[in-house]
Amino acid sequence: MTQLHPQRLLKIAQFELVRLFLTKRGLLAVAAFSICWLLILRYPIGQAVSLISSPQIADLAQQVFGAIGLSKLLDWPEAELAMYWLIALYSFPSFCLFLCSDQLVGDKQRGTLRFLSLRATRNEMLFGRFLGQVFILAALLLVTLVASVAVMVFRDPALLVSGISRSFILFCYLLIAVLPFIALMTLLNTFARSARLTVVLAVLFFAGGNIVVSILSWQIPVLAMLDYVFPGVQLDQMAGQNAGIFNSIGIPLIQTTVMLAIAQRIFARSSL
Numbered sequence: 001m002t003q004l005h006p007q008r009l010l011k012i013a014q015f016e017l018v019r020l021f022l023t024k025r026g027l028l029a030v031a032a033f034s035i036c037w038l039l040i041l042r043y044p045i046g047q048a049v050s051l052i053s054s055p056q057i058a059d060l061a062q063q064v065f066g067a068i069g070l071s072k073l074l075d076w077p078e079a080e081l082a083m084y085w086l087i088a089l090y091s092f093p094s095f096c097l098f099l100c101s102d103q104l105v106g107d108k109q110r111g112t113l114r115f116l117s118l119r120a121t122r123n124e125m126l127f128g129r130f131l132g133q134v135f136i137l138a139a140l141l142l143v144t145l146v147a148s149v150a151v152m153v154f155r156d157p158a159l160l161v162s163g164i165s166r167s168f169i170l171f172c173y174l175l176i177a178v179l180p181f182i183a184l185m186t187l188l189n190t191f192a193r194s195a196r197l198t199v200v201l202a203v204l205f206f207a208g209g210n211i212v213v214s215i216l217s218w219q220i221p222v223l224a225m226l227d228y229v230f231p232g233v234q235l236d237q238m239a240g241q242n243a244g245i246f247n248s249i250g251i252p253l254i255q256t257t258v259m260l261a262i263a264q265r266i267f268a269r270s271s272l
Contacts, residue, residue: 008120009128016103016132017139029099037144040087046151048083072241078163080152081170088144088174089239093181093232096137097202100185102195103129104267109194113272126267130186130260137178138171145171173248177238180231180255187263190270206230231255 020026073082104125107113116125149163184205188198209230217224227233234251237243 008124012128013132020136045080045083048079070240078159080148081166084148092178096178096181100133100182101198104189105192105195133182141174176249176252180252183256183259187259190263190266
């Protein structure tokens with residue numbers, strides 16, 4: 001593998017941040033994201049305690065959460081963070097498919113990659129764009145977590161210390177959980193011809209791939225292991241705090257490494 005220059009890698013990653021936060025298209029995406037999360041903070045998260053502690057709903061919540069393996073979340077004193085965890089764990093990976101859809105294809109269409117190749121290696125362009133998307137998702141996760149903690153502290157200031165501690169843990173788990181989704185979009189960007197096509201391919205990969213694996217595993221049960229090809233296979237276990245360290249951290253990191261390795265091989269042989 002070609003040597004990666006840290007300074008050039010970071011500059012390419014920083015460009016992704018500039019493209020999101022300092023361009024008209026990027027600001028529209030951030031505005032839409034902010035509006036969605038304002039509604040989430042106002043209703044599901046802001047009303048979490050009153051909903052869960054309500055005598056009319058408490059028993060129902062115990063039954064429903066227990067049936068789907070989420071009963072441990074009801075024991076959290078930080079009810080707002082429990083709701084945030086459930087919503088963010090499933091929404092951020094889905095959001096990645098759209099946010100990370102244009103890492104390379106747009107510049108390839110405009111011929112910008114040829115210009116960049118004079119100043120950076122292909123590996124630096126590939127991994128720099130991936131790293132930039134990681135920075136963006138980390139920033140969005142941090143902002144939404146801080147807002148959720150603020151809602152929680154407004155209700156009960158005594159939960160500040162425990163809330164910050166739990167928030168740090170949730171941030172780490174969530175960031176690791178989205179890594180394979182970002183890597184998948186990086187991989188698709190190496191051969192797709194448009195950002196829209198990368199989203200379509202990602203949807204087909206999850207929808208069509210899961211159908212194929214289900215049929216194969218029904219005929220040959222051992223092929224159920226193919227489920228681990230798909231990012232997010234561990235999310236259901238993580239949601240209820242039932243996943244071990246390997247499922248929560250090991251599987252996403254392995255998936256990310258494999259997808260980036262495949263992306264690197266394809267991009268190294270593709271034309272700019």
